[in-house]
Amino acid sequence: MLPLRDEFEQVIGFATGKKKHSRILKIILFGSHATGKWVKDPAHGYLSDYDILVILNRSELVEEYKIWDTAEDRIALRVRSPLNILVHTLDEVNDALVKGQYFFTDIKQQGIMLFESDKRELATSGNLTPAEYKVIAEKHFAQWFESAHEFF
Numbered sequence: 001m002l003p004l005r006d007e008f009e010q011v012i013g014f015a016t017g018k019k020k021h022s023r024i025l026k027i028i029l030f031g032s033h034a035t036g037k038w039v040k041d042p043a044h045g046y047l048s049d050y051d052i053l054v055i056l057n058r059s060e061l062v063e064e065y066k067i068w069d070t071a072e073d074r075i076a077l078r079v080r081s082p083l084n085i086l087v088h089t090l091d092e093v094n095d096a097l098v099k100g101q102y103f104f105t106d107i108k109q110q111g112i113m114l115f116e117s118d119k120r121e122l123a124t125s126g127n128l129t130p131a132e133y134k135v136i137a138e139k140h141f142a143q144w145f146e147s148a149h150e151f152f
Helices: 002-014 017-021 065-079 090-098 102-110 130-151
Strands: 024-030 050-056 083-089 112-116
Touching (some): 002 017, 002 024, 002 065, 024 102, 065 083, 083 090
Parallel strands (some): 050 083
Antiparallel strands (some): 024 050, 024 112
């Protein structure tokens, strides 16, 4: 994960204001490569992607896509597999865990810590009722359906 941290540190070197205080707290591998269920089938053109969660201490650089896209490109040259980097703050991840959001709960349970500069544990996952899960699922559906509709 050195290219990811290098790219981030270069940006921080030129940053001003609050961005200058941004730090990577944790880098977690999740998904099929973390669980040992990846697929490598070059004959049919399919390789499982690497899924990486980057947790920052501040929100100012979460949506600085150029940083993360450049890091993805640099890492992809080394691993020769698709790579997806998700970036969130520690507060966002912990809030999602407390709310029992299964996406982050799975990452916490099955992910592999690749880098950690902050020893604070991720929040304990909350237990939601089926009705609460339904509300979250409907909200996500509405958000992503609208996004997909706008795309097409």
